Amino acid sequence: MKILVVDDFSTMRRIVKNLLRDLGFTNTVEADDGKTALPILEKGGIDFLVTDWNMPGMTGIDLLKAVRANPDLANLPVLMVTAEAKREQIIMAAQAGVNGYVIKPFTAATLKEKIEKIFERIDG
Amino acid sequence: MSQETRLALAKDLVKALEDDNETKADEILDEIAGLRESQLFQEIGKLTRQLHDTLGSFEIDAKVAKLTENDIPDAKDRLQYVMTMTEEAADKTLTAVERLLPVSEQLTQQTEELALQWGRFLDKELPYEEFRVMSKQITQHFMHAQKGLSQIQSGLNEILMAQGFQDLTGQIIRRVIDLVQDLELSMVDLIRLSGGKSKGKPAGTETVDEKLPGPAVPGVDDKKGDVAHSQDDVDDLLSSLGF
Numbered sequence: 001m002k003i004l005v006v007d008d009f010s011t012m013r014r015i016v017k018n019l020l021r022d023l024g025f026t027n028t029v030e031a032d033d034g035k036t037a038l039p040i041l042e043k044g045g046i047d048f049l050v051t052d053w054n055m056p057g058m059t060g061i062d063l064l065k066a067v068r069a070n071p072d073l074a075n076l077p078v079l080m081v082t083a084e085a086k087r088e089q090i091i092m093a094a095q096a097g098v099n100g101y102v103i104k105p106f107t108a109a110t111l112k113e114k115i116e117k118i119f120e121r122i123d124g
Numbered sequence: 125m126s127q128e129t130r131l132a133l134a135k136d137l138v139k140a141l142e143d144d145n146e147t148k149a150d151e152i153l154d155e156i157a158g159l160r161e162s163q164l165f166q167e168i169g170k171l172t173r174q175l176h177d178t179l180g181s182f183e184i185d186a187k188v189a190k191l192t193e194n195d196i197p198d199a200k201d202r203l204q205y206v207m208t209m210t211e212e213a214a215d216k217t218l219t220a221v222e223r224l225l226p227v228s229e230q231l232t233q234q235t236e237e238l239a240l241q242w243g244r245f246l247d248k249e250l251p252y253e254e255f256r257v258m259s260k261q262i263t264q265h266f267m268h269a270q271k272g273l274s275q276i277q278s279g280l281n282e283i284l285m286a287q288g289f290q291d292l293t294g295q296i297i298r299r300v301i302d303l304v305q306d307l308e309l310s311m312v313d314l315i316r317l318s319g320g321k322s323k324g325k326p327a328g329t330e331t332v333d334e335k336l337p338g339p340a341v342p343g344v345d346d347k348k349g350d351v352a353h354s355q356d357d358v359d360d361l362l363s364s365l366g367f
Contacts, residue, residue: 009295011290011291012288014287022281053336054336054338083292083338084336084337085340085351085352085357085358086350088350089337090358090362091365094365094367101358102355103352104288104292105285
């Protein structure tokens with residue numbers, strides 16, 4: 001299981017990476033923007049995407065839309081981890097096909113729960 | 125147009141009229157009219173520029189007024205929130221450290237004492253009674269170590285999560301920098317308009333996407349009641365819509 005973590009703040013990438021390691025996911029890669037993340041995804045091999053929303057080059061919502069529009073990536077599970085908490089944004093992400101939405105600040109338990117929920121749905 | 129020029133033209137006109145030279149008279153009349161016209165145009169030009177400057181200055185005044193009434197108080201609240209967040213994060217981290225240091229110290233001490241006893245045992249200097257005591261202590265030590273290490277593990281995770289403030293405060297500060305730059309540009313414009321010298325427009329810093337609200341600062345961004353305050357709010361919203 002290879003996971004791509006995307007956030008323009010390196011502290012946040014480190015925190016998520018450590019939490020994933022704690023949950024047993026040791027194979028993680030990082031990107032600092034939607035723009036740098038997309039080529040990594042297109043190259044293939046990524047099984048799960050965790051992304052922020054607010055990034056200067058390409059936002060998380062645009063990255064999500066690009067992923068869903070690409071036939072090779074359309075079914076990639078995507079978890080959004082973001083400070084954007086307005087109702088209309090949450091709805092926008094859901095309509096764009098996000099599999100989970102976690103708002104910052106979050107707890108380790110919440111992240112674990114949402115990831116497990118996504119995997120349940122895939123296996124189920 | 126100087127008095128001399130006027131007089132000279134007038135004299136020429138009179139002479140042309142006395143000479144019955146219609147063409148010449150017309151020429152001179154055109155010249156006089158032309159001069160009057162260009163003077164008029166100059167006056168209008170001056171007035172227009174003054175009006176434009178005044179309007180521009182009103183616009184900037186209005187902009188500065190808006191910044192002063194809404195955005196600057198907002199910015200102060202945001203920075204206050206940043207202070208609160210960083211203080212809380214430092215507090216959480218220090219609390220975890222203060223809790224864990226004694227645990228680590230105790231485990232270190234126990235390990236040292238046991239190592240000493242074990243060393244004596246290996247040197248065949250430990251009497252049997254003391255060996256039995258050491259054996260019990262080793263069993264207890266394993267229990268303590270497991271408990272202590274688990275405490276240390278969870279404490280370290282708390283410290284890890286506490287660092288999440290940096291991302292949120294960073295985003296908030298970016299927005300305040302944006303605002304300050306806005307204000308700075310308006311000030312430069314004001315100074316320029318009032319005729320003073322200024323160093324010109326400062327170089328742009330990275331700007332924030334205006335459409336994205338970013339981290340919600342309580343009391344500033346949640347006035348319309350359309351912000352999810354907790355993960356539970358988010359989950360409820362999504363499940364109510366069937367996601």
